[in-house]
Amino acid sequence: MNRRTPRLLIFDSGVGGLSIMADVQQLLPGCAITYASDNAAFPYGTKGEEELVQRVDAVLQALIQTVEPDVVVVACNSASTLALPHIRAHFKVPIVGVVPAIKPAAAQSRSKVIGLLATPGTVARAYTRDLIAQFASNCTVISLGSSELVQKAESHLRGKTVTTESLRELLSPMFAHPRFAEMDSLVLACTHFPLLRPQFQALLGPRITLVDSGEAIARRVSYWLEGLGLSPDATSAEHSAIFTRHSPDVEGLKPALRVLGITRVECQTI
Ligand code: DGL
Numbered sequence: 001m002n003r004r005t006p007r008l009l010i011f012d013s014g015v016g017g018l019s020i021m022a023d024v025q026q027l028l029p030g031c032a033i034t035y036a037s038d039n040a041a042f043p044y045g046t047k048g049e050e051e052l053v054q055r056v057d058a059v060l061q062a063l064i065q066t067v068e069p070d071v072v073v074v075a076c077n078s079a080s081t082l083a084l085p086h087i088r089a090h091f092k093v094p095i096v097g098v099v100p101a102i103k104p105a106a107a108q109s110r111s112k113v114i115g116l117l118a119t120p121g122t123v124a125r126a127y128t129r130d131l132i133a134q135f136a137s138n139c140t141v142i143s144l145g146s147s148e149l150v151q152k153a154e155s156h157l158r159g160k161t162v163t164t165e166s167l168r169e170l171l172s173p174m175f176a177h178p179r180f181a182e183m184d185s186l187v188l189a190c191t192h193f194p195l196l197r198p199q200f201q202a203l204l205g206p207r208i209t210l211v212d213s214g215e216a217i218a219r220r221v222s223y224w225l226e227g228l229g230l231s232p233d234a235t236s237a238e239h240s241a242i243f244t245r246h247s248p249d250v251e252g253l254k255p256a257l258r259v260l261g262i263t264r265v266e267c268q269t270i
Helices: 015-025 049-067 077-088 102-108 120-124 127-137 148-157 164-170 193-203 212-229 248-259
Strands: 007-012 032-037 071-074 095-097 113-118 142-143 184-187 209-211 237-242 264-267
Touching: 007 049, 007 120, 015 032, 015 071, 015 193, 015 212, 049 071, 049 077, 049 237, 071 077, 071 212, 077 095, 077 120, 077 127, 077 148, 102 113, 102 127, 102 184, 102 209, 113 120, 113 127, 120 264, 127 193, 148 193, 148 209, 164 193, 184 193, 193 209, 193 264, 248 264
Parallel strands: 007 032, 007 071, 032 237, 071 095, 113 142, 113 184, 184 209, 237 264
Antiparallel strands: none
């Protein structure tokens, strides 16, 4: 076992991947994490597929050179459901993708009516349709793609209040589904959404279990580190963040970044 501190690169369009970072830190506190937000190209969930694959490739190319990570986490469903085959073929470093937790949600659902809350891109992907066909063919899946909810999570992390009323309005197409009353599990298939977990739970009540991929991703990272012979040391590791564009908006995020132990914030224009 190599005792040096493992280096992780966790990457998303915006702040969503911080929900994944929190789960990774929980399981693997001794890793040095660089969190990267491609704020220059945010949001990803409404981008054309070709443009998005090219962007993710270009950003990873630059960031992998800067960070030299042992493992990369593409902490974004919109990017992972599209670009994983391409980037895994292109880069040698192990890449962990975040994809909708449809399998566990379908398995745990008693009513076999589940919800899927994601970006418009993730809802429309062939990858997501395949996941549903493979693991939830016995379920009714009530899907909703919303970029506005992504914005809400961004605001929340900048200290703005997100009201239950505003979430109720954005979820209204889901509430209007004829089988909504039977829905007992909701897949949070955008990494931004677990950042609003308490607000969603307050709105939806205890009947609906919220399911996300965070813990599974942390286990997957652990698996790769073991395979590389790297063991996170017990001492506290340093974390940093990279944004791909200078923006006054980044300042408002610093308190939320500090909560996760991110003290150094840099800009790398890509
Ligand atoms: N957090 C991202 C996801 O998991 C995407 C948000 C966006 O940029 O649209 O899909």
